[in-house]
Amino acid sequence: MKENVETWLESLLKVTQETISDKVYEVDRDIKNGCTVEEFTLTFPCQVALLGFYLQWTRDCELAISENKLDRKALHNLGRKYTNIVSRLPTVLNKPNVREDPVQLVKLENILSLALHLREVAEDFQKKKVRDIMDFEWVRNPRYYVDEISIRMMVSEYSMAYGCEYVGCDVNQIIT
Numbered sequence: 001m002k003e004n005v006e007t008w009l010e011s012l013l014k015v016t017q018e019t020i021s022d023k024v025y026e027v028d029r030d031i032k033n034g035c036t037v038e039e040f041t042l043t044f045p046c047q048v049a050l051l052g053f054y055l056q057w058t059r060d061c062e063l064a065i066s067e068n069k070l071d072r073k074a075l076h077n078l079g080r081k082y083t084n085i086v087s088r089l090p091t092v093l094n095k096p097n098v099r100e101d102p103v104q105l106v107k108l109e110n111i112l113s114l115a116l117h118l119r120e121v122a123e124d125f126q127k128k129k130v131r132d133i134m135d136f137e138w139v140r141n142p143r144y145y146v147d148e149i150s151i152r153m154m155v156s157e158y159s160m161a162y163g164c165e166y167v168g169c170d171v172n173q174i175i176t
Contacts, residue, residue: 020164027052046107046169054144075126082119
């Protein structure tokens, strides 16, 4: 019987990882096609929505840092974009269909928490005059990337495959 349980658990893990991977590729595609934070947050499971938000933030930051050499307002505009996102999310939180659904409520609270944190990080880039995507102030942050064959996270020069393990959705107390 032990073999059957282990086999079943391995199969469950594999199917869960494949499903999460598929959803991450789907949210990435939707974001590239112009899906807003509010839309993909309400559409996808919490874990996928949070990762999607990180994917968008990584792209936005790298673009702003690269453009900052030619456009001195690029980092300022990045901060404004995330301030705008932070100001829009409470409106979604207060919608009756969200308020009545505890899963959606926790998901949006997590996204809002993350948005506040990422907005502060983006504002720090401007204060610290980040000019290059190799600057320590940028590379010390977790960055997420998706390509045809992998989903990965980077911090500094360390790159790690995103395992697509199910982590659920719990209220974050601290984001570092």
